[in-house]
Amino acid sequence: MTRKHVSVLLVLALAAAFVVPLAAQTTYDRAVVVQVMRDNASTLGQVRTALNKGDFFAAASGFWKFAEGMNRIMQFTPPKGSKTEWDRILGEFVSTALRGVGTAGEKDAAKGLAILAELQRLNQAGHAMFR
Ligand code: HEM
Numbered sequence: 001m002t003r004k005h006v007s008v009l010l011v012l013a014l015a016a017a018f019v020v021p022l023a024a025q026t027t028y029d030r031a032v033v034v035q036v037m038r039d040n041a042s043t044l045g046q047v048r049t050a051l052n053k054g055d056f057f058a059a060a061s062g063f064w065k066f067a068e069g070m071n072r073i074m075q076f077t078p079p080k081g082s083k084t085e086w087d088r089i090l091g092e093f094v095s096t097a098l099r100g101v102g103t104a105g106e107k108d109a110a111k112g113l114a115i116l117a118e119l120q121r122l123n124q125a126g127h128a129m130f131r
Helices: 003-025 030-052 056-073 083-105 109-130
Strands: none
Touching (some): 030 109, 083 109
């Protein structure tokens, strides 16, 4: 093996070292997505109950949990549907959930319930495209 071959191999190895982790980061992890979705389903009920009885701390925790979970799965490339739409819908979901935390801070149950309705609209859009 010549010196030139060795340098070519080194460059390739270095390139692979950078590219492989980037690709691995976006691989769809079904177990994680399913877990986040099941959490979403129980969080939905918890937030609604919390808002209806004026427990704004619990409502804020739930809205935050929505944002955290969906922000986590945004890194993935969906197995069906477009990555651009995935990023757009999840991005909108996360910012809507964060606005929900704000409504809990204002102790405004009606606004909080309107945010829940928006999250359910995004749920339907997301499932139509990706599920
Ligand atoms: C309030 C919002 C949402 C709730 C309550 C919810 C709930 C669920 C539930 C219960 C499942 C079935 C999980 C299982 O197999 O046990 C599911 C699956 C799924 N949801 Fe959602 N979802 C929500 C929003 C979204 C959004 C916004 C997207 C996409 C942008 C999305 C994408 C998916 C996908 C891709 C699956 C299939 C996962 C797989 O099997 O690979 N969901 N969701």
